[in-house]
Amino acid sequence: MGSFQSPMDTRTTAMLETSCGYLLQELQMIWDEIGEDEFEREKVLVDLEHECLQVYRRKVDNANMSRARLHQEVADSEAQFTHLLLSLDERSLPRPEKMAGALKEQLGAIAPALKKLQMRKAERMKxxxxxxxxxxxxSAEIAGQSEYDDSLPDVIVNENDLSLKKLEEYQMELQRLHADKNDRLERVKNYINTIQKLSSTLGMDSSMIITKVHPSLNDLSGLTKNMSDRILDKLNSTVESLEAEKRLRIEKLRNLGNSLKKLWDLMDTPYIERALFSHISGSTSSSTNMSAPGSLAIKMIEEAEAEVERLDELKASKMKRKMQYKF
Incomplete structure (x- = not known):
């Protein structure tokens, strides 16, 4: 059957032709025994040839699709390998030699090198x-957004630049942010320490003052979440306000101390009475420590004011009596 041509090798073709030949001989014998006419015989042979061609065409089409798919896989693997080399900046790595053999062999040659690069990419991505x-x-902590961690967007890694140079740039940026964070934390701690000392001197509740800046600042764990410029500005304003109040009270106490001294001297007040307000009269000295706990409490100022007022009234009463005796 010369019409049945095949791309298979000679041995396979011979086996096929032998098998078909035996079957054709058997068919011829059956036809002879039946007495089948030539027209029907030719029709069957034509049908057989057509069916055989259809089977071959399906096999050839499938083989073509497999070949095209393998060509594409080889091209994709080579393109992916090149892209990985560029994105990882690993151009010094040896490329697998391009083979001229079968497509499956070409694909098998590049696969191990490609897998190694893919593993390196996964590690670099991590x-x-x-x-x-x-x-x-x-950055969120510094910007004051750490309280809203759930709203932070997912990290997006640029897969087109996974070079060690780019990684080092990110690491340097991280070091800079760590240094900035540590500096801010130190400033927050210093501000809180200053507020606590000033509050103690002024007889105030430092926790209430700090809570007005931010409730979590009274807890050490809250410091790491509150170091933004806004918080630092509020802490600075609080310290400035407390220092201004301290200066105001110092001035008041010194004025009251001077008034007390004058009144005591004018009225020859006994030492035992003066001793009760020695902490006030002593505040007139510039070398006096005005940072001791409660030394500038509002209660002390009110007591001193009340004493000055009492002495003023006593002085007025004595002057009035003197005027009466005079006349």
């Missing part, structure tokens, strides 16, 4: 995601 997440977290 490094980028870790450092970028830390940058995002600290």
């Amino acid at each position: 490094q980028f995601r870790t450092v970028q997440s830390q940058i995002q977290k600290i």
Whole structure:
């Protein structure tokens, strides 16, 4: 059957032709025994040839699709390998030699090198995601957004630039942010320490004052979440306000101390009475420590004011009596 041509090798073709030949001989014998006419015989042979061609065409089409798919897989693998080399900046890595053999052999040759690069990319992606997440977290803390961690967007890694140079840039940025964070934390601690000392001197409740800046600042764990410019500005304003109040009270106490001294001297007040307000009269000295706990409490000022007022009234009463004796 010369019409049945095949691309298979000679041995396979011979086996096929032998099998078909036996079957054709058997068919011829059956036809002879039946007495089948030539027209019917030719029709059957034509049908057989058509069916055989259809089977071959399906096999050839399938083989063509497999070949095209393998060509595409080889091209995609080579393109992916090149892209990974560029994105990882690993151009010094040896490329697998392009083979001229079968497509499956070409694909098998590039597959191990491609898998190794894919593993390296996955590890590099993990490094980028870790450092970028830390940058995002600290940036949010510095910006005062750490209370809303759930609203922070997911980290997006640029897969087109996974070079070590880019990773080092992110790591340097992270170091800078860590230094900025530590500096801000130190400033917050110093502000709180200053507020506590000033509050103690002024006889105020430091926790209430700090809570007005931000409730969590009374808890050490809250410091790491409140270091924004807004918080630092409010802490600075609070310290300035307390220092201004301290200066005002010092001036009041010194004026009251001077008034007391004058009144005591004028009225020859006994030492035992003066001793009760020695802490007030002593405030007139510039070397006096005015930072001791409660030394500038409002209660002390009120007591001193009340004493000055009492002495003023006593002085007025004595002067009035003297005037009466005179006349």
